[in-house]
Amino acid sequence: MSPLHRAIHARAGELAPALAAFALLLCLFSGYFMLRPVRETMGIAGGVENLQWLFSATFIAMLVAVPAFGWLNARVPRRVFLDWVYLFFASHLLAFAWLLWRIPDPLWTARAFYVWLSVYNLFVVSLAWSLLADVFDRQQAKRLFPAIAAGASLGGLLGPLAGGLLAGHLGAAGLLMLAAALLLPTLLLRRWLMAWRATDGAGRPGAETEPPERPVPGNPFAGIGLVLGSPYLLGICAFVLLLTCTSTFLYFEQARRVAELFPDRTQQLRVFSLLDFAVQALSLACQLFVAGRVAQRFGVTALLGAVPLLVALGFLALALLPQFAVLAVVMVVRRVGEYAFIRPGREMLFVPLGAQRKYRAKNVIDTLVYRGGDAMSAWLKTLLDAIGLGAALVALVGAGIALAWSLLGWRLGRWHERGITAQEVGP
Secondary structure, three states: OOHHHHHOOOOOOOHHHHHHHHHHHHHHHHHHHHHHHHHHHHHHHOOHHHHHHHHHHHHHHHHHHHHHHHHHHOOOOHHHHHHHHHHHHHHHHHHHHHHHHHOOOOHHHHHHHHHHHHHHHHHHHHHHHHHHHHHOOHHHHHHHHHHHOHHHHHHHHHHHHHHHHHHHHHHHHHHHHHHHHHHHHHHHHHHHHHHHHHHHOOOOOOOOOOOOOOOOOOOOOHHHHHHHOOHHHHHHHHHHHHHHHHHHHHHHHHHHHHHHHOOOHHHHHHHHHHHHHHHHHHHHHHHHHHHHHHHHHHOHHHHHHHHHHHHHHHHHHHHHOOOHHHHHHHHHHHHHHHHHHHHHHHHHOOOOOOHHHHHHHHHHHHHHHHHHHHHHHHHHHHHHHHHOOOHHHHHHHHHHHHHHHHHHHHHHHHHHHHOOOHHHHOO
16 A cells, blocks of 8 residues: 555555545636635625625525526436536636626626626535545545545635736636636546446445436425435534534624725735635645544544534634634634535535435535525624624624534434434435
8 A cells, every 4th residue: 555545544446536536626626716716805896784685696596506406417317417517617607707808897797706606616516525425435435535625625725826826817707717627627537436436436336326327316396305304414404504604604704804904905805815825725734634534533423523613612712802813713713624624524424325315405405505504694694783782792693503513513423423214314
């Protein structure tokens, strides 16, 4: 075994697929994080006081997109489903590039791009992880997912760096075209991974899995029914809703503080890029050297339960000392914890499930439930601000939510570790 095998806990024959999955996430996140600072500045351009409307518009867009996703999922074999969706989004990136080239700085184009990129991000990432949960079996996922997730963090480092270096030469329209081009290698990687799945992965001879040559059956709303009929999936829904509450509270407070302290748009872009760089660098280190060992020794339970507890302590620190430096640290801890620990752990929860739940139910949770939680949390944050008791009240409410999030994470982890029963999964 090579040192790289040992570093990522890969067994014989698993290094190549792990690297292919790593590269797939690297391409996706390089393109997304190249555009993320652009989205953040566009959100502030319309006024921080209007962000809850953008969150609500994103949720409404999800209400339209999820049934369309389900309709296509029932008609396209899942082995090529990713190709169809990614090419569809690549065409949208090119369309926005044309708009930004023709109309460089319109407010409504900025708002439309903010909403669209929020939809795009969740769909392409959710589908990528659905593919990986389909390719690797339960034991492979437990060993390899933390290291594979490092591809997302490396993309999060390279994307802003490339965007900063190329923005002056390509402009926003050129960056969108480059992000579209980065989707193309993922199609080749998907093809290779599905071929490996059939021989050595979750679909190898003797494994009881559904063949990927057929579409995932069901009507456009089947994913919602699967979620509502499963205590286990409803638990994951609640976990995601609590995650979005803490995330949105911190996001809104960050946007408000950045707008107050850094009125210049260039300064705002620099602050967001610096925070993104810090988050991705720390996430990459944790994914390569910490998360895999935690998963091996303590299981999924530790991945899902420990970070929310740290976030609860961070909210309490904010209540006592509401300074931007403290907020930045708490924001970095939450995002590093989500990328390095919670995201791999959350994806492991879907590995034992069938194709319908991996593609349909998972997509509903990752997109509709996630953005619904964003919208609900945005209006809750607006209500708390309207009460007029300041950031301390928001921080205390956030601490309570984070504590409930931690307890549910421990519960879901125990469910997964002991094996999910048919009654818990649902019909």
